Amino acid sequence: MSGFPDDIPFFDEDDLPPRQSPAAPAQAPGGIAARAMAARGPQHQVPDYLSGLNPEQRLAVETTEGPVLVLAGAGTGKTRVLTTRIAHILASGRAYPSQILAVTFTNKAAREMKQRIGVLVGEAVEGMPWLGTFHSIGVKILRRHAELAGLRSDFTILDTDDVIRLIKQLIQAEGLDDKRWPARQFAQMIDGWKNKGLGPSEIAEGDARAFGNGKGRELYRAYQERLTTLNACDFGDLLCHPIRIFRNHPDVLKEYHRRFKYILVDEYQDTNTAQYMWLRLLAQRPSADSGPINICCVGDDDQSIYGWRGAEVDNILRFDKDFPGATVVRLERNYRSTAHILGAASHLIAHNEGRLGKTLFTEKPNADDSKVMVHAAWDSEEEARAVGEEIEAAQRNTKHNLNDMAILVRASFQMREFEDRFVTLGLNYRVIGGPRFYERQEIRDAMAYFRVVAQGADDLAFERIVNVPKRGLGEAAIRQVHDTSRALRIPMLEAAAQLAESDEMKPKPRAALRQVAANFARWKELLDNTPHTELAEIILDESGYTAMWKNDKSADAPTRLENLKELIRSMEDYESLRSFLEHVALVMDAEQNEDLDAVNIMTLHSAKGLEFDTVFLPGWEEGLFPHQRSLDEGGRSGLEEERRLAYVGLTRAKKNLHIWFTSNRRIHGLWQSTLPSRFLEELPEAHVEVAESGSGYGGYGDRQSGRSPYGASRFDNVGSSGGSSFSNAYATPGWQRAQANRTEATDRNWGSRSGHSVERIGYGEVDSGYGAGRSSVKGRTIDGELVAKSVSDTPSAFKVGNRVFHQKFGNGTVAAIDGNKLTIDFDKAGQKRVLDGFVNPV
DNA sequence: ACCTAGGCAATTTTT
DNA sequence: TTGCCTAGGT
Numbered sequence: 001m002s003g004f005p006d007d008i009p010f011f012d013e014d015d016l017p018p019r020q021s022p023a024a025p026a027q028a029p030g031g032i033a034a035r036a037m038a039a040r041g042p043q044h045q046v047p048d049y050l051s052g053l054n055p056e057q058r059l060a061v062e063t064t065e066g067p068v069l070v071l072a073g074a075g076t077g078k079t080r081v082l083t084t085r086i087a088h089i090l091a092s093g094r095a096y097p098s099q100i101l102a103v104t105f106t107n108k109a110a111r112e113m114k115q116r117i118g119v120l121v122g123e124a125v126e127g128m129p130w131l132g133t134f135h136s137i138g139v140k141i142l143r144r145h146a147e148l149a150g151l152r153s154d155f156t157i158l159d160t161d162d163v164i165r166l167i168k169q170l171i172q173a174e175g176l177d178d179k180r181w182p183a184r185q186f187a188q189m190i191d192g193w194k195n196k197g198l199g200p201s202e203i204a205e206g207d208a209r210a211f212g213n214g215k216g217r218e219l220y221r222a223y224q225e226r227l228t229t230l231n232a233c234d235f236g237d238l239l240c241h242p243i244r245i246f247r248n249h250p251d252v253l254k255e256y257h258r259r260f261k262y263i264l265v266d267e268y269q270d271t272n273t274a275q276y277m278w279l280r281l282l283a284q285r286p287s288a289d290s291g292p293i294n295i296c297c298v299g300d301d302d303q304s305i306y307g308w309r310g311a312e313v314d315n316i317l318r319f320d321k322d323f324p325g326a327t328v329v330r331l332e333r334n335y336r337s338t339a340h341i342l343g344a345a346s347h348l349i350a351h352n353e354g355r356l357g358k359t360l361f362t363e364k365p366n367a368d369d370s371k372v373m374v375h376a377a378w379d380s381e382e383e384a385r386a387v388g389e390e391i392e393a394a395q396r397n398t399k400h401n402l403n404d405m406a407i408l409v410r411a412s413f414q415m416r417e418f419e420d421r422f423v424t425l426g427l428n429y430r431v432i433g434g435p436r437f438y439e440r441q442e443i444r445d446a447m448a449y450f451r452v453v454a455q456g457a458d459d460l461a462f463e464r465i466v467n468v469p470k471r472g473l474g475e476a477a478i479r480q481v482h483d484t485s486r487a488l489r490i491p492m493l494e495a496a497a498q499l500a501e502s503d504e505m506k507p508k509p510r511a512a513l514r515q516v517a518a519n520f521a522r523w524k525e526l527l528d529n530t531p532h533t534e535l536a537e538i539i540l541d542e543s544g545y546t547a548m549w550k551n552d553k554s555a556d557a558p559t560r561l562e563n564l565k566e567l568i569r570s571m572e573d574y575e576s577l578r579s580f581l582e583h584v585a586l587v588m589d590a591e592q593n594e595d596l597d598a599v600n601i602m603t604l605h606s607a608k609g610l611e612f613d614t615v616f617l618p619g620w621e622e623g624l625f626p627h628q629r630s631l632d633e634g635g636r637s638g639l640e641e642e643r644r645l646a647y648v649g650l651t652r653a654k655k656n657l658h659i660w661f662t663s664n665r666r667i668h669g670l671w672q673s674t675l676p677s678r679f680l681e682e683l684p685e686a687h688v689e690v691a692e693s694g695s696g697y698g699g700y701g702d703r704q705s706g707r708s709p710y711g712a713s714r715f716d717n718v719g720s721s722g723g724s725s726f727s728n729a730y731a732t733p734g735w736q737r738a739q740a741n742r743t744e745a746t747d748r749n750w751g752s753r754s755g756h757s758v759e760r761i762g763y764g765e766v767d768s769g770y771g772a773g774r775s776s777v778k779g780r781t782i783d784g785e786l787v788a789k790s791v792s793d794t795p796s797a798f799k800v801g802n803r804v805f806h807q808k809f810g811n812g813t814v815a816a817i818d819g820n821k822l823t824i825d826f827d828k829a830g831q832k833r834v835l836d837g838f839v840n841p842v
Numbered sequence: 843a844c845c846t847a848g849g850c851a852a853t854t855t856t857t
Numbered sequence: 858t859t860g861c862c863t864a865g866g867t
Contacts, residue, residue: 106856135857159857179863235857270856309855411853413859433855467843474843586857605854627853645854668852669858833858 049087049120053080060296060329061085064094064262067283067323068296069316073360074345074651075336075611078298082266083113085296086128087120095261101282102131104266107587109609110136113266130260134275136586138238141245145252149233149241154455154578156232157585161444162460163187163234170222174215181212190220194236195310197243197274200224229489231457239274246281257285261294268299268319272310280322293323301356302349305605305645307637308630317356334360336611338369341657343687345650351682352640360651371689372650372657374680379664379808380414380619384421387616390658391427391599394614402428404613406600408649410625414618415601428598433606438588442549442560443567447584449539453523454577457491466496466516469548477509493520519543532577536568604649615653618660620646620677646679658691664808670821671808671834797836798822804839806832811842 050058060070060081072078086102089095104110110132117128130137139157146153158166167190168183189211193203200221208217227233233241246253263283265271271279283295297319304313320326334342342360349355377383387407394400407418415431422429437443445468451461466481467473485495499505500514519542526535540546546564549557574580600612619625626642634641650657661676798804802814804824812826823833 133857138857157857238857306855308853413852470844472843476843588857603854624853629853641854666858 047088047091049084049091053077053084054333056329056331056333057081057084059327060298060331061088063327063329064089064092065294066292067294067319067326069268069319069323069326069328070296070298070331071328071356071358072298072300072331073334073358074300074303074648075334076331076360077333077335078266078300078331079109079112079116081331082264082296082298083116083120086113086117086131086262086264089262090121097128098130099259099261100128100130100264101137101260101262102128102264102266103134103137103279104131105133105270107133107136107589109133109266133586134278135235135238138242138278139582139586141242141256142233142238145242145245145249148245148249148252149237150228151233151241152231154231156230156451156455156458156461157238157582158227158230158232158234158460159585159588160187161439162232163190165463166226166230166460167219167223170219170226171212174212174219174222176212176215186211186216186219189216190223190234191236192310193220194234194240195272195274197240197277199240199244229457230459231455232460236274239278243274243278243281246278253281256282263295265295265297266299268297269301269304269313269316270299270306270311271315273312273315274310276312276315283323295323300358302352302358302644303608303648305608305641305648307634307641313354317354330358332358332360334362336654337362337651338364338655340369340371340687341650341653341655344372344657344683345647347684347687348643348650348679348682349647352643354640370656371687372659372683373689373691374683375658375660375691376676377660377662379662380417380666381421383618383660383662384417387418387618387658387660388421388425388427390616392425394656400614402597402599403594405616406602406607406610406612406614406652407616407618408602408604408607408652410604410619410627410645412603414624418601418618422599428596429601430592430596430598432592432600432602436588437563437566438584440560440563442563445545446536446540446564446567447581449543449545450536450577450581452493452520453527453535453539454581456493456520456524459485459492462492462496465543465545469544471512471516473509473512477505477513480505481513493517497521527577532574532580533568533571535577536571540564540568604645607652608648611652611654613654614656614658615649616658616660617649618662619665620659620661620680621665621674622677623674624665625677625679643679643682669833671806671832671838673807673838798839798841803842805842806834806839809834812839 050061053061054077057077057080060068061084064085070078070081072081082102086100089100090097102113104113114128114131117131130140132140142149142151142155143153146155164183164187167186168178171178171181171183171186189207193199193207200217203217203220208214208220210216212219227237246256260282263279265279279295283293285293297316299316301313301316304311304316307313320328337345339362342362346360375386377386391402391405394405395402407415409415409418412434419429419431421427438447445465448461448464451458452465463478466478481492481496481499484490484499485492488495488498490498496513497517500510500517503510505513523535523539523542526538530538546561549561549564552560571577571580574583604617622628625646626639630638630642632638659680661674661680663674664671665674666672798814798817800814800817803811804814804822805811806824806826809824809826809829809832812824812829812832814822815825815831816823817836821833822836822839823831824839825831
C-alpha cells in the first residue's frame with residue numbers, strides 16, 4: 001500500500017457505530033459527532049441546524065435512508081441541503097466522517113462544501129477524507145490499488161497538453177500523416193470513449209474506423225500501453241481504472257461497500273456515463289451485505305449545460321428507475337431572484353421538452369422590482385460602451401459594489417470588447433476562468449523538471465525540458481535517446497545517461513546529455529533529505545532555467561520570473577514535492593483576488609453556481625446565442641442545451657437583469673449583420689421591458705411595422721393571462737426596428753420574400769456566418785433542426801471599383817474580392833472586410 | 843539547430 | 858482579426 005499522508009486506514013466492522021433507525025437516533029458515539037450533537041442543546045427536539053430549513057429541504061436532509069433524488073432548482077438552497085444532510089448524518093451518529101462519500105465536479109464546490117460543513121459541525125471536517133471531486137477520489141482509490149491497473153502507486157497524472165504530445169508521437173509512429181489526423185481530435189475521441197467507460201476493445205467498430213485510416217482502435221490500444229510504460233494515466237483513467245478494478249476484483253469493491261454508508265452526489269445532471277457506472281458500482285451493493293442504498297443525488301436537469309463534454313442528462317431523468325423506490329424531493333422555493341427574473345427564466349425554460357419539470361417561485365413581493373430589461377445596440381462596441389455606462393451609473397447612484405455585478409458571455413471572444421472598454425474607463429474588472437496559472441509555459445516547464453525528479457519514468461516531462469533551456473540537443477539527438485529508450489525498454493532519462501557514457505553520439509550533444517543526466521541524478525538524491533521548496537529552487541537554478549528567463553529581453557520575461565517565484569511560494573503549503581505535484585494535476589485553478597472591488601466577466605458556463613445582484617447578458621443574437629455550432633451539431637437537443645444555458649444566465653441575477661443584442665458583430669474579422677436571439681421572443685412580456693437606447697438604431701431607412709415576419713410568436717400565451725400577441729409585447733420602436741432589421745437581413749441572404757410562405761421557417765434561416773466555413777456552407781435550420789445544407793460557391797456579383805452601400809459603414813468602393821468576402825474602402829469608415837451579402841450596389 | 847513568414851481555424855471547460 | 862503551427866530558409 002502506498003502510505004500517502006492523508007491515507008486513512010480502513011475501519012473494521014467492529015469499529016463502526018451501531019446502525020440506528022432514523023426514527024430513534026440514539027446516543028451519539030464519541031468524537032466529532034458527539035460535539036455536533038452537543039451543539040444542538042439537550043432538550044430541543046429539533047437540532048438547530050435543521051430549524052432554518054423549509055419543509056422540502058428538511059425532507060431532503062432527514063430522509064437519510066434509501067435512494068433520494070433532490071431536484072434543486074436554481075437558488076433553492078442546494079448546497080445548504082447537501083451540507084446539512086452530511087451534518088445531520090454525522091450528528092445523529094449514523095456514520096463516521098470517513099464513511100461518507102461525497103462527490104462534486106469542481107474543486108471549488110468541494111472546498112465550499114468542506115467549509116460549510118465545518119461551520120455546522122465544528123472543525124471536524126478534516127475527518128471527511130472522501131469528500132472531493134470525482135477525480136480526486138478516483139486518484140485516491142487508484143493509488144491504493146494501482147498494481148491492479150498495471151501501475152505503480154506513484155503514477156503521474158497527465159494533463160491535456162501531455163496527452164496531445166503523446167498521441168502525436170503515436171500517430172507518427174503509425175506512419176500516419178499527423179496533419180490529416182490531428183492529435184487533438186483523437187485526444188477528444190479518447191476522452192469521449194473514456195467518458196463512456198469504454199476501453200480499446202469495447203469501442204464501436206465504426207468509431208474505431210473513423211480515425212487514422214481505420215486504425216483508431218490500434219491507436220487507442222497503443223496509447224494505453226504507452227501510458228502504462230510511462231507509469232501514467234490521463235484524467236479519464238482516474239475514473240475508468242477504478243471502474244475496471246471494481247468489476248474485476250469483487251473483494252476490493254466489497255471493501256468500499258463496507259466503508260461507504262452514505263453516498264452524496266452534487267450536480268448529478270452533469271455526470272457522464274463513466275461517473276454513473278462508478279456510482280452504480282459503489283451504490284448497488286448486494287443486499288446481503290448491508291441495508292438500503294443510501295445514495296442522495298442532487299441536481300437540476302434544467303441546468304445541464306455540459307452535454308458536449310459527455311454529461312448525460314438522462315442519468316438524472318431516469319434516477320427513479322435505477323433506484324426503485326427513490327424519494328424524489330423538489331426544491332422550488334427560490335431565495336435568490338425577484339419575481340420578474342424568475343418569471344422570465346421559468347417561461348424561457350418551459351420551451352424545452354423532456355424536463356422533469358419544476359416551477360420556481362418566490363415569496364418576495366415584486367412591487368419595486370424592475371423588470372428584466374432588453375437593450376438593443378448597434379454593434380458590439382456600443383454594447384460594451386452602454387454596459388460600461390450602466391455599471392458606472394449603478395456604482396454612482398446606488399453605491400452598488402462592482403463585485404456584485406457580472407457580465408456573462410456566451411463565448412470568450414466577447415470578453416475583449418468589454419475589457420478594452422473598461423480599461424479606457426478605468427473600471428476595475430476581473431476575468432473569471434481565463435488562462436490558468438498552472439497552464440503557463442514557464443510553470444509547465446518548471447513542473448516538468450519536478451516531475452522527472454519525482455518520477456524518472458515520466459518521458460513526456462523529460463522530453464519537454466531536455467532542451468529547455470537550449471542545450472544544443474535537437475531533433476536528431478532526441479530521436480537517438482528515444483530509440484535507445486525503446487530498444488532497451490528503459491525510461492528516456494536512463495537512456496540518456498547510458499548514451500552519455502557510450503560513444504554512439506557526437507561529442508557536443510553527448511556532453512549536454514551527460515550534464516542533464518548528472519543533474520537529475522544529483523537532484524534525485526536530494527529529494528528525500530532536502531526541503532522540497534529548497535530543492536525546487538536548486539533545480540530551477542542549476543538547470544539554467546531561471547537564467548534563461550533572466551537573459552530574455554522580451555517584455556513578459558519579468559512576469560514569468562515572478563510566476564516562478566510564486567510557484568515556489570505556493571509549494572510551501574504542501575508537505576512534499578509529490579503531494580504538490582498531485583495537487584497541481586488535480587487542481588488547476590489558483591485563487592482569485594476577492595479583495596479588489598471589480599466587475600466580474602466570465603462565460604455563462606463558468607457562472608453556474610454563482611449569483612450577483614446585477615447581471616448583464618450581452619450578445620443575445622442568433623448564431624452566437626444560441627450558438628450556430630450547437631445547432632448544427634446538436635440539432636434540437638443542441639438548442640435545448642443552449643436554452644438551458646440561457647436559463648442558467650437568467651437565474652444568476654438577484655435583482656437586476658439586463659439582456660443585450662446587437663445588429664452588427666465582427667466575427668473572425670468580418671462584420672456581419674445579426675438577428676436578435678430567438679430566446680428573446682421566448683421571454684414573457686409580463687416580466688420584460690424593452691429599453692430604448694439613445695443611439696441604437698439610426699442611420700438607415702425606417703421600416704414600418706413591428707409585424708413579425710414569422711407570424712405570432714409561439715410562446716406568448718404560455719402561462720400568461722391573455723393571448724396577447726407578439727407585437728404587443730415588443731411594440732417599442734427599438735424592437736420594431738430590430739424586427740425590420742431581421743426582415744432585411746433575411747431578404748438579403750435569401751433573395752426574396754417569397755421564401756417565407758412556409759410557416760415560421762424564418763427562425764435561424766439566415767446564414768449568419770457562424771460555423772460556415774470558407775466554402776460558405778449555408779445551413780438552414782428550423783428551430784435548431786438542420787433541414788438543409790447547401791454549398792454555395794457562387795462568386796460575388798460585385799466587381800472591383802463598384803460603389804456599394806453598407807448599413808454600418810455607409811458608402812464605399814470595392815477594393816478587392818475574395819470569394820464572397822469583399823474588401824471595401826469606405827468613404828468614412830476606412831478599409832473593412834465584409835461579406836458580400838451585407839452590401840448593396842449603389 | 844534555430845528563426846520567421848504565411849497558412850489555417852476560430853464555442854462552451856473541469857479534472 | 859488574431860493566434861498558433863508548420864514549413865522552409867539560414
